[in-house]
Amino acid sequence: MLGHPRLFFLMFVFFTILSGAAILVWSPIWLWLWMVLPLLCLVGAWDLQSKHNVLRNYPILGHLRYMLEFFRPELRQYFFESDLSGRPFNREQRDIVNQRADGKPDTSPFGTRRDTSDAGYDFVQHSIVPKDVDARFKRILIGGPQCRYPYDSSRLNISAMSFGALSGNAVSAMNKGAKLGNFAQDTGEGAISPYHREHGGDLIWELGSGYFGCRNKDGSFNAEEFAEKACTDQVKMVEIKLSQGAKPGHGGLLPGSKVNREIASTRQIEVGQSCQSPASHSEFNSPEGLMHFIARLRELCGGKPVGFKLCLGKRDEFMAICKAMLETGIQPDFIVVDGAEGGTGAAPTEFEDFIGTYINEAVPFVHNCLTGIGKRDEIVLIASGKVVLGFDMVEKIALGADMCNAARPFMFAVGCIQAMRCHTNTCPTGVATQDPERAKSLDVPSKAVRVRNFHDATVKSFLDITGAMGLDSPDKLTMQHIFHRHEHGPARTYGMIHPQVESGDFLKNVIPQEYDADWNYASAEKF
Numbered sequence: 001m002l003g004h005p006r007l008f009f010l011m012f013v014f015f016t017i018l019s020g021a022a023i024l025v026w027s028p029i030w031l032w033l034w035m036v037l038p039l040l041c042l043v044g045a046w047d048l049q050s051k052h053n054v055l056r057n058y059p060i061l062g063h064l065r066y067m068l069e070f071f072r073p074e075l076r077q078y079f080f081e082s083d084l085s086g087r088p089f090n091r092e093q094r095d096i097v098n099q100r101a102d103g104k105p106d107t108s109p110f111g112t113r114r115d116t117s118d119a120g121y122d123f124v125q126h127s128i129v130p131k132d133v134d135a136r137f138k139r140i141l142i143g144g145p146q147c148r149y150p151y152d153s154s155r156l157n158i159s160a161m162s163f164g165a166l167s168g169n170a171v172s173a174m175n176k177g178a179k180l181g182n183f184a185q186d187t188g189e190g191a192i193s194p195y196h197r198e199h200g201g202d203l204i205w206e207l208g209s210g211y212f213g214c215r216n217k218d219g220s221f222n223a224e225e226f227a228e229k230a231c232t233d234q235v236k237m238v239e240i241k242l243s244q245g246a247k248p249g250h251g252g253l254l255p256g257s258k259v260n261r262e263i264a265s266t267r268q269i270e271v272g273q274s275c276q277s278p279a280s281h282s283e284f285n286s287p288e289g290l291m292h293f294i295a296r297l298r299e300l301c302g303g304k305p306v307g308f309k310l311c312l313g314k315r316d317e318f319m320a321i322c323k324a325m326l327e328t329g330i331q332p333d334f335i336v337v338d339g340a341e342g343g344t345g346a347a348p349t350e351f352e353d354f355i356g357t358y359i360n361e362a363v364p365f366v367h368n369c370l371t372g373i374g375k376r377d378e379i380v381l382i383a384s385g386k387v388v389l390g391f392d393m394v395e396k397i398a399l400g401a402d403m404c405n406a407a408r409p410f411m412f413a414v415g416c417i418q419a420m421r422c423h424t425n426t427c428p429t430g431v432a433t434q435d436p437e438r439a440k441s442l443d444v445p446s447k448a449v450r451v452r453n454f455h456d457a458t459v460k461s462f463l464d465i466t467g468a469m470g471l472d473s474p475d476k477l478t479m480q481h482i483f484h485r486h487e488h489g490p491a492r493t494y495g496m497i498h499p500q501v502e503s504g505d506f507l508k509n510v511i512p513q514e515y516d517a518d519w520n521y522a523s524a525e526k527f
Contacts, residue, residue, distance in 0.1 A: 040060055043059070043060055043063075044059035044060045045059075047059035047060065047062065047063075054066075073419070073420055074419075077418070083095075083113055084113055084114065086418075088341070088386070088408070088418075089386075089388065089408065089412075089418060092108075092113070093388045093389070093409075094412055094418065096388070096389060097388065097409050097412040097413060097454055098412060098413075100453060100454045100457035100458060101412070101413040101450035101451070101453050101454040102450065102453070103453050103457075106457070117485070117488055118485070118488075119485055119486060119487045119488065120484075120485065121484075121485045121491070122395060122482055122483065122484050122485075123482075123483050123491070124391075124394065124395075124398075124465070124469055124481055124482060124483065125469065125481070125483070126468045126469060126470070127468065127469055127470025127471075128470075129470055130467050130468045130469075130470060131467045131470055131471060131472040132467055132472070133463040133464075133466050133467045133471070133472055133473065133474070134472070134473075135463075137155070137463060137466075137473055137474055137475070138154060138155055138459050138463065139152055139153060139154055139155065140152075140153055140155055140380065140402055140403050141153070142237065142305045142333055142334050142380045143305045143333050144305075144331060144332075144333045144378040144379060145378060146295075146298065146330070146331065146333070147298065147303060147304070147305050147306075147333045148302070148303025148304075149302065149303050149304050149305075150305060150333075151184075151202075151236045151237050151304070151305050153183070153184060153236075153403065154181070154182065154183035154184065154403075154455070154459065155393065155397075155402075155403040155404065155459060155462065155474070156183065156387070156393065156403065156404050156405070156406060156455055156458060156459050156462075157178075157183050157184040157185070157186065157204070157403075157404075157405050157406075158174050158178060158183070158184065158185040158186060158405070158406065158407070158410050158451075159186055159342075159384050159405035159406055159407035159410075160186040160187070160188040160189065160204075160206045160239070160241070160244070160309070160384075160405075160407065161174075161186070161188045161407050161410075161411075162187065162188030162189055162190025162191075162252075162254075163187075163188070163190050163191070163193035163195055163196065163263065163266060164190045164254045164258055164259070164263045164266075164267065164275070164434070165188065165190065165254065165258075165422070165432060166411075166431060166432055167427075167430055167431060167432065167433050167434060167438075167439035167442065168193070168194075168195040168262070168439060169195075169430060169439050169440065169442040169444055169447075170411070170414050170430070170431045170432070170439075170442060170447075171193060171195040171196060172195040172198050172199065172444050172448075173414045173442065173444045173447035173448045173451060174201075174410055174414060174448075174451055175195065175196055175198065175199045175200075175201040175203075176198075176199040176201065176444060176445070176448035176451075177201070177410075177413070177447070177448040177449070177450070177451025177452045177455070178201035178202060178451070178452075178455075179199045179200055179201035179202075179448075180448060180449065180451075180452040181451070181452040181455045181456055182202075183202065183455055184201070184202040184203065184204050184236060184237075185201055185202065185203055185204070186203075186204040186206055186239065186405065187203055187204065187205050187206050188206055189206050189207070189208025189209075189210060189212060189241050189252060189277060190212055190254070190263070190266065190267055191212040191213025191214075191266050191267050191268075192205060192213055192229060192235070192266075193262075193263075193266045194262075194266075196234075197234065199448075200234060201234075202234065202236045203234050203235050203236060204235075204236060204237045204238075204239050205229070205230060205235050205237070205238050205239065206239045206240075206241050206309070207226075207238060207239065207240050207241065207297070208241040208252065208277050209241070209251060209277050209278040209279070209280060209281045209282070210251075210252070210267070210275070210277040210278065211226075212266070212267040212268065212269070213225070213226075213229060213266065213267065213268065214226035214229065215268055219278075219282070220282060220283075221282070221283050223296075223300055226297070226300055226301075227300040227301065230297075230300060230301035230302075230304070231301060231302050235301070235304070236304065236305075237304060237305040237306070237307070237333075237334070238297050238298075238301055238304060238305070238306045238307075239306075239307055239308065239309050239334075239336060240281075240290075240293065240294065240297070240306070240307070240308040240309070241308070241309050242281075242290075242308050242309060242310040243309075243310045243311045243313065243338070243356075244309065244311055244338050244342065244343075245311045245338035245339050245340050245341060245342030245343055245356060245359075245384070245385055246342055246343025246347040246351070246352055247343070247347035247348060247351040247352065247355075248310075248311035248313055248340065248351065248355050248356040249279060249313065249351070249355060250279055250347070250348065250351050251276055251277035251278050251279045252275075252276075252277040253274060253275070253276050253277070254274065254275040255274055255423065255425070256272050256273050256274040256275075257425050257434075258425055258433075258434045259271060259272055259273060259274070259275055259434075260434050263434065281293075285527075286324075286524075286525055286526055286527065287317075287320040287321045287323065287324035287523075287524050287525070287526070287527060288324045288327060288328055288524050288525060290308070290321065290324065291321075291324045291325060291328040291330040291331070292328065292330065294306050294307075294308070294330060294331075294332050295330045298333075305333035305334060306332060306333055307332040307333050307334035307335055307336065307379075307380075308332055308335060308336070309335075309336035309337075309338055309384070310335075310336070310337065310338065311337075311338045311339070311340055311342070311356040311357065311362070312337060312356065312357040312361075312362035312365065312366065313355075313356060313357065315365065315515070315518040316518040316519075316521045316522040317522070317527045318365075318366065318369060319369060319515075319518055319519050319522035320522040320523055320524060320526070320527060322369050322370070322372075322373045322375075322506075322522075323373075323522055323523065323524040324524040325373065325375060326373060326507075326524070327524040328524075331375060331378065331379060332379060333379065333380065334379060334380040334381070334382055335366065335370075335379060335380075335381055335382065336382040336384050336405065337359065337362050337363050337366050337381065337382065337383055337384065337385075337401070338359075338384045338385060339356075339357070339358055339359025339360075339362060339383075339384065339385020339386065340355065340356025340357055340358055340359075340362075340385075341358060341359065341385055341386050342359075342384060342385045342386065342407070358385075359383060359384075359385030359386065359396065360395070360396075360399060360494075362385075363381070363383050363396060363399045363400045363401050364399050364400050364479060364494065364498040365498075366381060366400065367381060367399070367400025367401070368400070368498070368499065368501040368512075368515070369506075369515075371501045371502070371503055371505070372501045372503075372504070372505045372506030372507075372511070372515075373504070373506050373507060374503050374504040374507060376503065377503075380402045380403065381400060381401045381402050382401060382402065382403050382404065382405055383396035383397075383399075383401035383403075383404050383405070384404065384405035384406070384407070386408075387404045387405065387406040387409070388406065388408075388409045388458075389458065389461065390458050390459070390460070390461025390462035390463075390464065390465050391461070391462075391465055392404070393458070393459075393461075393462040394462055394465050394466060394469075394474070394477065394482075395482055397474050397477050398477035398478060398479060398481045398482045398494070399479055399482065399494055400479070406458075409454065409458075410451055410454070410455075411431055411432070412454075413447070413450045413451045413453075413454040414431055414442060414447040414450065414451060415429040415430070415431055415442055415447060416429055416431045416432070417429055426438070429441065429442065430442040462474070469481060478495065479493060479494035479495035479497075479498060480493045480494075480495035481493070482494045484497065499512035499513075499514055499515070500512075506519065
């Protein structure tokens with residue numbers, strides 16, 4: 001039997017309907033507004049049968065709760081969030097990207113708003129005698145001794161973002177911006193789309209475990225198709241994706257709602273079906289197998305640089321890859337270290353939050369391992385993880401990288417407002433959607449200029465900060481240059497935090513105590 005509140009509500013519904021009928025027959029037109037009451041009563045009656053506890057207990061009024069919850073992200077971002085409190089990127093970072101993309105000064109008044117005594121604060125020391133850094137250090141040559149056609153790369157490129165996760169207009173704007181600025185765009189694992197080809201910007205073809213763009217019907221790797229596409233002039237490098245920061249140890253997922261005919265054709269999959277990438281590759285299952293696959297791809301693409309990307313997980317597994325380099329005599333031309341804090345599309349929340357290694361811990365480890373086996377000078381190390389500012393580039397290169405990739409800042413440059421709807425196909429700016437009506441709002445020519453402007457201003461900032469430190473080359477940056485405050489009190493350099501490794505130490509069995517157990521356990525024959 002209905003409780004008293006519900007019985008009262010049903011009686012209210014009954015008398016409201018009667019009064020509404022009376023208004024229609026005997027009252028003036030302006031009183032027709034009272035007909036809203038019967039409609040609300042119908043809503044309330046429906047709420048009484050709802051599966052939501054709040055609506056059953058608070059008919060009609062309960063909808064206000066869900067309405068406010070729906071607008072909560074926007075309310076926080078626009079009204080309550082401070083300049084430094086936002087996540088994953090705060091307002092200060094987003095404002096700097098937009099100012100640089102618009103070609104405006106990125107100055108700010110009245111001193112820093114950061115708590116410089118807070119734990120986690122990183123900084124560098126300037127020199128009384130700053131240096132001018134030559135513009136040639138904006139670029140770096142990628143290609144080891146086994147590569148026939150090295151790539152002259154910018155120190156900052158667009159990180160992996162697939163057509164499918166991004167709209168065609170977003171991909172096209174980024175590629176045109178890369179062409180204008182003479183830097184490269186990573187395709188992401190979603191294959192090379194027509195939008196990547198449209199403006200002729202340099203491409204890094206990312207080859208994921210789904211082998212999209214060069215796969216057979218059963219999902220296996222198609223070598224002939226790969227060779228045909230990889231040998232085109234626009235493709236400058238090939239990157240094997242082992243794992244990514246947003247969801248390490250988990251295959252990628254493109255919802256079926258985003259898989260239209262164009263994406264299906266690009267990826268060679270079925271229209272409307274969710275596209276799940278396997279968590280691991282079918283072409284190899286061991287570190288030695290990875291090395292042989294690298295050699296095979298290098299031959300198929302005509303000798304261009306081939307490397308791999310990973311989010312650092314178990315340390316012994318990366319050390320196993322290092323041992324495989326020594327055992328097989330095969331090595332990659334570059335390695336992209338993706339930080340666990342990365343991610344441009346959607347990923348399971350727990351994989352985003354709790355799995356993988358933070359970029360500032362991963363890069364020094366990978367750098368030390370390559371140094372320890374005597375291969376550091378032959379392999380370019382690329383850092384990819386929340387690189388937004390010139391200082392971020394200085395920090396990552398000081399920690400061991402040679403150059404950086406960035407993804408989400410380039411999304412801001414083409415109009416992203418961090419609405420956090422990348423996985424819903426309802427992106428309000430047309431960046432991360434396959435809805436043609438939403439995507440067409442993104443003007444490719446103007447956004448391409450913003451992409452170029454942001455890239456150029458950020459690289460300039462990187463060189464300016466390097467010079468302010470008294471260095472005439474970013475190649476002289478080391479872990480000793482970056483100070484990190486663990487807690488309130490004196491800061492320590494990263495050189496004091498991470499072990500120091502000299503070239504070839506591991507070959508001489510000179511291994512830091514922190515690495516010893518993992519190195520001894522690692523095997524070139526298994527992960």
